[in-house]
Amino acid sequence: MIKAHILGYPRVGANRELKVALEAFWKSAPGEEARHEAALEQTARQLRETHWQKQIDAGLAFISVNDFSCYDHVLDHTVLFGATPPRFGFAGRPLQAQDYFALARGNAEQPALEMTKWFDTNYHYLVPELSAETEFSINAHAFLLQIDQALTTGAELKPVLLGPMSWLYLGKSRDAGFDRLILLPALCAQYAALLSELKLRGIAWVQIDEPVLALDLDARWLAAFADAYARIRDHRPKLLLTTYFESVARYVGAVTALPVDGLHIDLVRAPEQLAAWLAALPSHWVLSAGVVDGRNVWRNDLDKTLQLLQPVAQQLGDRLWIAPSCSLLHVPVSLAQELSVDNEIRSWLAFADEKLRELQLLQQALNHGVDSVAAEFQAARKAIASRGASPRVHNESVQQRLQHLPQLSAERSSPFAERRLAQQKRLRLPLLPTTTIGSFPQTADIRASRAAFRRGELSAEDYTLAMQQNIRHAIEQQLALDLDVLVHGEAERNDMVEYFGEQLAGYVFSQYGWVQSYGSRCVKPPIIYGDVHRPLAMTVAEARYAQSLTSKPVKGMLTGPVTMLQWSFVRDDQPRETTALQLALAIRDEVADLQQAGIAIIQIDEPAFREGLPLQQAKWAQYLAWAVRAFKLSASVAEDSTQIHTHMCYSEFNDILPSIAAMDADVITIETSRSAMELLDGFGEFDYPNDIGPGVYDIHSPRVPSVEAMTALLKRAIEVIPVERLWVNPDCGLKTRGWPETIAALQHMVAAARQLRHEKLNHKAA
Ligand SMILES: Nc1nc2c(c(=O)[nH]1)N[C@@H](CNc1ccc(C(=O)N[C@@H](CCC(=O)N[C@@H](CCC(=O)N[C@@H](CCC(=O)O)C(=O)O)C(=O)O)C(=O)O)cc1)CN2
Ligand code: MET
Numbered sequence: 191m192i193k194a195h196i197l198g199y200p201r202v203g204a205n206r207e208l209k210v211a212l213e214a215f216w217k218s219a220p221g222e223e224a225r226h227e228a229a230l231e232q233t234a235r236q237l238r239e240t241h242w243q244k245q246i247d248a249g250l251a252f253i254s255v256n257d258f259s260c261y262d263h264v265l266d267h268t269v270l271f272g273a274t275p276p277r278f279g280f281a282g283r284p285l286q287a288q289d290y291f292a293l294a295r296g297n298a299e300q301p302a303l304e305m306t307k308w309f310d311t312n313y314h315y316l317v318p319e320l321s322a323e324t325e326f327s328i329n330a331h332a333f334l335l336q337i338d339q340a341l342t343t344g345a346e347l348k349p350v351l352l353g354p355m356s357w358l359y360l361g362k363s364r365d366a367g368f369d370r371l372i373l374l375p376a377l378c379a380q381y382a383a384l385l386s387e388l389k390l391r392g393i394a395w396v397q398i399d400e401p402v403l404a405l406d407l408d409a410r411w412l413a414a415f416a417d418a419y420a421r422i423r424d425h426r427p428k429l430l431l432t433t434y435f436e437s438v439a440r441y442v443g444a445v446t447a448l449p450v451d452g453l454h455i456d457l458v459r460a461p462e463q464l465a466a467w468l469a470a471l472p473s474h475w476v477l478s479a480g481v482v483d484g485r486n487v488w489r490n491d492l493d494k495t496l497q498l499l500q501p502v503a504q505q506l507g508d509r510l511w512i513a514p515s516c517s518l519l520h521v522p523v524s525l526a527q528e529l530s531v532d533n534e535i536r537s538w539l540a541f542a543d544e545k546l547r548e549l550q551l552l553q554q555a556l557n558h559g560v561d562s563v564a565a566e567f568q569a570a571r572k573a574i575a576s577r578g579a580s581p582r583v584h585n586e587s588v589q590q591r592l593q594h595l596p597q598l599s600a601e602r603s604s605p606f607a608e609r610r611l612a613q614q615k616r617l618r619l620p621l622l623p624t625t626t627i628g629s630f631p632q633t634a635d636i637r638a639s640r641a642a643f644r645r646g647e648l649s650a651e652d653y654t655l656a657m658q659q660n661i662r663h664a665i666e667q668q669l670a671l672d673l674d675v676l677v678h679g680e681a682e683r684n685d686m687v688e689y690f691g692e693q694l695a696g697y698v699f700s701q702y703g704w705v706q707s708y709g710s711r712c713v714k715p716p717i718i719y720g721d722v723h724r725p726l727a728m729t730v731a732e733a734r735y736a737q738s739l740t741s742k743p744v745k746g747m748l749t750g751p752v753t754m755l756q757w758s759f760v761r762d763d764q765p766r767e768t769t770a771l772q773l774a775l776a777i778r779d780e781v782a783d784l785q786q787a788g789i790a791i792i793q794i795d796e797p798a799f800r801e802g803l804p805l806q807q808a809k810w811a812q813y814l815a816w817a818v819r820a821f822k823l824s825a826s827v828a829e830d831s832t833q834i835h836t837h838m839c840y841s842e843f844n845d846i847l848p849s850i851a852a853m854d855a856d857v858i859t860i861e862t863s864r865s866a867m868e869l870l871d872g873f874g875e876f877d878y879p880n881d882i883g884p885g886v887y888d889i890h891s892p893r894v895p896s897v898e899a900m901t902a903l904l905k906r907a908i909e910v911i912p913v914e915r916l917w918v919n920p921d922c923g924l925k926t927r928g929w930p931e932t933i934a935a936l937q938h939m940v941a942a943a944r945q946l947r948h949e950k951l952n953h954k955a956a
């Protein structure tokens with residue numbers, strides 16, 4: 191029998207139960223912590239049970255265990271192997287809940303572990319902090335409790351572990367010259383101990399995830415793979431080595447030499463790798479074929495998938511397993527609640543639960559013939575045909591505009607030096623101008639107004655008035671702070687991508703389609719099903735209103751085409767590039783309208799620009815070419831005297847600086863404060879030509895940094911970037927912060943800018 195299984199199930203719950211329980215625990219009043227902690231533990235148990243039951247009901251061969259996490263699975267492994275950084279002082283004792291969350295979120299004494307993107311997804315993991323002092327000691331109590339809970343279901347378990355190579359590769363060290371691979375033997379000893387514990391409990395298979403195999407690995411790391419897996423060869427369950435997000439076929443020799451018992455490959459992202467693996471698969475291995483898209487929400491073309499699988503089943507027999515391409519962490523839970531998506535489009539979609547069902551049908555068809563599931567296959571066939579033929583997917587005027595695209599220049603009319611003069615004349619900004627990234631606190635009040643509006647309890651007029659009040663409040667606060675370039679604060683936006691998705695044609699959005707971004711924070715990626723265009727202006731009314739309140743410039747605020755693409759669920763029936771260009775044209779129209787309304791500065795955010803970079807370097811140039819062009823198409827309608835800003839966060843830019851320069855934004859604001867301005871060195875060395883605002887404080891923490899701390903960062907910045915081209919701003923938007931700490935931090939920021947301004951001017955005068 192061919193087995194079906196999944197690599198992981200979404201954690202947050204169909205109604206974000208985990209988010210609610212986490213935030214209640216974090217907010218516990220003194221004396222209430224124990225009660226909230228017990229409630230959190232109960233919610234977590236309940237969610238796991240629900241997820242397992244769904245897998246049992248779908249007839250999967252295993253239930254997936256340890257894919258759940260209360261915050262992040264990479265952090266869980268750091269804790270499991272006792273590798274918490276010494277600065278926290280947790281070594282050698284079992285961790286309490288507050289210790290675990292201190293690692294994730296920081297505490298009064300220590301900043302949190304660094305957070306960064308999980309490969310090319312919008313999920314963020316906590317980076318293992320490695321040094322020569324890193325020690326390991328197994329801390330498996332919580333892990334084994336989950337195993338024991340799962341054993342009570344009576345189902346076959348398949349625990350998931352992040353493999354030693356990936357855990358180590360994803361870690362970071364601040365010590366120059368430190369070689370992470372030195373830690374491998376000690377780390378593998380812990381894995382070996384854990385695996386033998388699992389064998390004692392009668393576990394047959396462990397899924398060991400090595401997603402770093404999707405990356406460009408050098409010979410040393412490949413050799414270390416062999417070493418690591420040799421160290422965990424004995425006294426263990428069988429291992430399914432699991433890869434996703436890219437082809438791993440170029441490592442076919444190295445991988446097939448590993449002492450494991452099977453391999454999972456992503457055949458949605460990289461179907462071309464199948465032949466190589468079929469040719470080389472060791473005769474005792476299973477091959478898990480990832481055929482249901484774990485990164486997107488489209489219904490599977492079951493006929494096509496079956497056609498792909500049938501010859502493989504002939505060749506491998508029971509050694510074929512079928513699965514989603516990757517963990518279902520990246521898709522929402524269930525379509526069952528999505529009653530507002532119209533029936534036609536709904537029939538084209540599959541969220542996690544529907545994907546479980548697709549696996550069940552495929553498994554059934556493989557094992558018992560397609561006739562045994564004829565009706566279900568027929569329904570899928572109908573939906574696929576309806577999507578393919580639907581006139582709603584195609585828009586004639588968008589198609590025509592795309593055809594004329596090659597003739598449309600993506601260049602601004604003048605070079606930066608000339609634009610700069612025109613903008614200086616219009617804006618009259620001081621040296622070291624101060625600004626913020628766009629959003630101000632999304633207060634409970636704002637969210638309650640929006641929720642009331644959605645439920646029909648607040649009229650459209652009253653909702654608009656409520657948002658105007660928030661905009662006015664944000665402008666008043668910024669005037670009191672004496673910032674130079676203001677923002678309207680984004681009160682009206684549920685999210686910087688979803689908000690635009692709701693207004694663009696070609697998009698639908700779900701009501702409950704939450705996907706975890708980090709910890710308790712979730713996003714509801716809107717879904718692009720057809721040609722994208724902008725029926726009406728999207729941001730002009732708010733921009734105009736905000737600008738009417740002050741004579742200082744207020745930035746118009748847009749999300750750029752690459753980020754819209756990256757943070758939406760996108761069409762799989764045309765290249766991403768084509769969708770990006772459609773988005774670019776829609777945003778270009780908005781830039782034109784903002785400019786027409788007298789807005790002098792327009793920011794086009796591209797925080798996901800780096801995240802969209804392909805995992806394998808050979809594919810970079812092609813991506814960068816269209817991504818840069820998409821951004822420039824959206825910006826190039828701006829006249830010389832309209833200043834274009836962009837913003838990027840969490841990014842390791844240094845390897846793509848030429849492309850960032852090629853975007854030719856007049857000003858870029860970037861995250862730098864956590865990495866102590868190291869990032870900026872790259873910009874300095876590369877001689878980045880335009881204006882830069884390096885973030886001078888970390889907005890992810892409620893801590894209010896001192897004026898001195900910010901002055902020191904700015905002084906470092908001045909050493910690498912000419913002061914005339916520097917801006918002063920926080921790292922990112924302030925929507926997750928509260929007002930008191932926001933005002934306090936911005937007061938310090940303005941004071942720091944002022945102090946340096948005076949020093950520079952006096953220096954010049956002297
Ligand atoms: N798409 C996206 N990706 C991103 C970012 C981003 O801003 N957007 N930033 C980076 C970091 N990631 C982040 C992801 C999410 C959030 C975030 O704040 N998410 C909010 C949800 C935002 C939202 O959609 N809010 C909606 C719905 C709010 C809500 O939960 N409403 C309640 C009712 C609330 C009430 O009555 O008061 C409900 O519907 O039940 C709104 O404002 O309308 C959360 O999880 O809490 C922040 C950063 C990288 N990736
Ligand atoms: C994740 S980047 C955020 C940019 C957006 N303008 C904001 O301030 O929130």
Ligand SMILES: [Zn+2]
Nearest residue numbers: 797839922923
């Ligand atoms: Zn940002």
